[in-house]
Amino acid sequence: GARQQTELCNESLMLEKLPACGKFFEEMMKKVDSKKWCNLTEFIMYYDNFTQCTEREANNASCFWPNPLAEGFITGIHKQFFSNCTSEKVHWEDPPDEILITLILIPVMLTCAMITLVVWCSKRSDIL
DSSP states (O other): OOOOOOOOOOHHHHHHHHHHHHHHHHHHHTTSOGGGTTOGGGTHHHHHHHHHHHHHHHHHTTOOSSOHHHHHHHHHHHHHHHTTOOOOOOOOOOOOHHHHHHHHHHHHHHHHHHHHHHHHHHHTTTTO
């Protein structure tokens, strides 16, 4: 049978190459106003290139991607650029009373109407 040869991950090589990906991403992010760093649409192409670069360098070092070392590097980049980006919690509010009452009464009325229809039809089953 054919024997598949596997290469060991060269973590040193990967860690040596990943900073080039970070440097390129950093240069691209300089083109984006820092006030817009939390808006992904402003830099999605740069981030995609960064991700592909880290994946390529990991694969070139015979490492799977993502792996704990690559994830640690990517997390460092996130802390550098996106540490001030917080996700705002959604504040849920009840709808106005008129809408709330309507949303409650419609299913209640439909249920009552269906029960009435079933009872009425069951009493008239001899005619149907």
